[in-house]
Amino acid sequence: MYELFFEEFNKKVPITAEEQEQIKHYLTPKKLRRKQYLLQEGDVCKFIAFVEKGALRAYSVDENFTENIIQFGLEGWTISDLYSFLTEEPAVYNIDALEDSELVLISKSAHEEMLQTIPKYETYTRLNITGAYLAMQRRITTIISxxxxxxxxxxxxxxxxxxxxxxxxxxxxxxxxxxxxxxxxxxxxxxxx
Amino acid sequence: MYELFFEEFNKKVPITAEEQEQIKHYLTPKKLRRKQYLLQEGDVCKFIAFVEKGALRAYSVDENFTENIIQFGLEGWTISDLYSFLTEEPAVYNIDALEDSELVLISKSAHEEMLQTIPKYETYTRLNITGAYLAMQRRITTIISxxxxxxxxxxxxxxxxxxxxxxxxxxxxxxxxxxxxxxxxxxxxxxxx
DNA sequence: CAAACCCCTTGATTTAAATCAAGGGGTTTT
DNA sequence: AAAACCCCTTGATTTAAATCAAGGGGTTTG
Missing domain, CATH: 1.10.10 (Arc Repressor Mutant, subunit A)
Known part of the structure; x- marks a missing residue:
């Protein structure tokens, strides 16, 4: 259920079995069927999703109804509309499943509580977002040139x-x-x- | 010398005067003249730079010697070749000053020590990189569509x-x-x- | 099992942007 | 003060990719 999540967590920040038990209380499993939405634009994004199994995509839709995919989410990856999640403004992205998927969700309150109470979670989050930033920077460099x-x-x-x-x-x-x-x-x- | 740095720091994470004194020990001021390099590709990036005053740019150079600018760095912004900084691999970006500039540098060892010893620095770093990520995600969305x-x-x-x-x-x-x-x-x- | 749908490819044409060339004007350097 | 340099603009032409159209084939749905 949370196997891959903790495997990836430990790669970034080794944690004790006790810390793992503590963190588990903040996690919510969720299954999605293929084509099922996790998030629709206009709704506030209330979670960060870790992909245990399956594949997702995040995309925006422009005024010509063209879908612009900004992110895929496969096993081991994290996917969200992070701006909406942090600011509680309506999402501009949609997220749905490309195949039947199993996720681990972290709600806003869980996220904030863990940041306050579990220092290794803050480290995990910092390393996660750093990796995502570097991937995106590399991507921009490629796209532009x-x-x-x-x-x-x-x-x-x-x-x-x-x-x-x-x-x-x-x-x-x-x-x-x-x-x-x-x-x-x-x-x-x-x-x- | 570090005025804007602490102003921005406090916006993200309010700190006490004592914490500020502690952090000051890890900071290194640096001035750059216009057109002067801070980093050249091929060298390992050994710092994160905060711009107190002035303007910088980070860019790569392709095989046709075309410069592709990936980032500007104005007052209040942070600029680095973060991948090189974290992995100690040779930088792929160059960073130079577009006008005379004053910077605050954080070395790799200072960065790591502060992460270990000053929890509010880890929070500051997480919020910083999160903001940078969101800006870059927004930018990719724009570029693609x-x-x-x-x-x-x-x-x-x-x-x-x-x-x-x-x-x-x-x-x-x-x-x-x-x-x-x-x-x-x-x-x-x-x-x- | 057939209809509907979706994915992918190919051909023809259009178009947005790149490329190449040239020149005006301001700034910097000698 | 003049030469050199840099920035920016404009015109003409080329080009990479988009757009439009059409169709084959596999998958899904009823």
């Missing part, structure tokens, strides 16, 4: 297994391309040009 | 005063455009089209 093909290559190098679990059109959206362009790039790359 | 004009508008809305302190070609680089394109957008926007 790369061709479409380079973007796809970079994505595949970074996440070799995601392509098998996520539709091509979602990968295209995530890296800022159209599905047709991605299709042409894939053809070109596979024919060795 | 906007036209060139929308990108510039968004930049100007977010940072109305930066345009007066930073050359246009650097703003163009930061938002992923060429100077010529930015110039045409500015002309179009100012003529009310």
């Amino acid at each position: 790369s061709t479409a093909e380079e973007r796809y290559q970079d994505f595949i190098n970074l996440y070799p297994h995601i392509a098998q679990r996520v539709p091509q059109h979602m990968i295209a959206s995530y890296i800022g391309l159209t599905p047709e362009t991605l299709s042409r790039i894939r053809k070109k790359l596979s024919s060795g040009k | 906007s036209t060139a004009e929308e990108r510039y508008q968004d930049f100007i809305n977010l940072y109305p005063h930066i345009a007066q302190r930073v050359p246009q070609h650097m703003i163009a680089s930061y938002i992923g455009l060429t100077p010529e394109t930015l110039s045409r957008i500015r002309k179009k926007l100012s003529s009310g089209k």
Whole structure:
């Protein structure tokens, strides 16, 4: 139920069995069916979600109803609309499941209580958000200075297994391309040009 | 010398005069002249820099010697090659001053000691990196789903005063455009089209 | 089992932005 | 004070990617 969560936690901050028991009280398991929403835009985001099993995505929808995927959430990853979570303003992102999934949710009050009472949780959170920041910085660097093909290559190098679990059109959206362009790039790359 | 640093610190985490004195021991003031490097790619980044006064930029250089600006650093902001700082691998970014500047540097050892001994410093760091993450997430959302004009508008809305302190070609680089394109957008926007 | 849906690819055309070139004007350096 | 440099703009052309359209094939639903 929380196996992977504590495995990842211990990678970042080793904790005792006692601390683990303490933290468990703040965690809420949740299952999602494929295509089921975890968060819809306009609602306040009231949790941080850790993915024990499955795959999620976070995306915004623009005025042409185009979905822009900003984040995937696979096993071991954390996903949220963090701005909404922290400020309690309405979310701008939607989050739903790409396959049946099992999550560990941390509510706002649990989050704040643990920050106050469990120093290793604050360290875990700082390291988590630092890792997310670095991933995003790297991503911006790539997006700003790369061709479409380079973007796809970079994505595949970074996440070799995601392509098998996520539709091509979602990968295209995530890296800022159209599905047709991605299709042409894939053809070109596979024919060795 | 550390006035703005503690002002920003207290905004995030109020600290006592005693804690402030304690933290002061870990801080190192530094002045940079305009165009002077703080960091060059290939060197390990050994500090986190807080900008008391002035303006800096962080950028990478691609194989065509094109500079891609990933971050500006104005008063009140923190700037570093964080990946290099944390992993001690060679930096991929350069950081230099756009005007004469005064900084507060935090070395790796100071950073780690304060994390261990001053809980409010860990909170300050977590809140800092969380803010940076949210800014970057918002930026990725904009870059992926906007036209060139929308990108510039968004930049100007977010940072109305930066345009007066930073050359246009650097703003163009930061938002992923060429100077010529930015110039045409500015002309179009100012003529009310 | 058929209809409906979804994913992906391909071709043709359009378009937003890049690239290349040139020049005006202000600032900095010698 | 002049040369050198830098910033910015504009025009012309090219190009990478988007858009539009169409269709094949697999999966899901009724």
